Amino acid sequence: MLNMDGLDDVARMIGRVIESSPVRDIEKNIKALLQSGLQRLDLVPREEFEIQAEVLLRSREKLEALETRVAELEARMTDRTGGK
Secondary structure, X not given: OOOHHHHHXXXXXXXXXXXXXXXXXXXXXXXXXXXXXXXXXXXXXXXXHHHHHHHHHHXXXXXXHHHHHHHHHHXXXXXXXXXX
16 A cells, blocks of 8 residues: 555655755746746737627627618608608
C-alpha cells in the first residue's frame, strides 16, 4: 500500500523548492509579460461581448418589427389612395 502521508510530505517539499527556485520567478515574469501584451491588444471581455450580442439581437428584433409595421402602414396608405 502507498503511504499517503509520505507522498504529501514529498509534494510539500517539491512545492517549497519550486517556490524558492528561479522557476517561480520565471513563471511570474512570463505571466506579467503575457498580461502586459494582452492589455495592449484591443480585446473585449467575454461578459461584455455577450451583453453587446444581446443588445444587437434585441435591436434586430425591433428593426424587423418596425419594418413590418412600416410595410403594413404603406399597404394601408396604398389601399386608401387607390394605388396612387
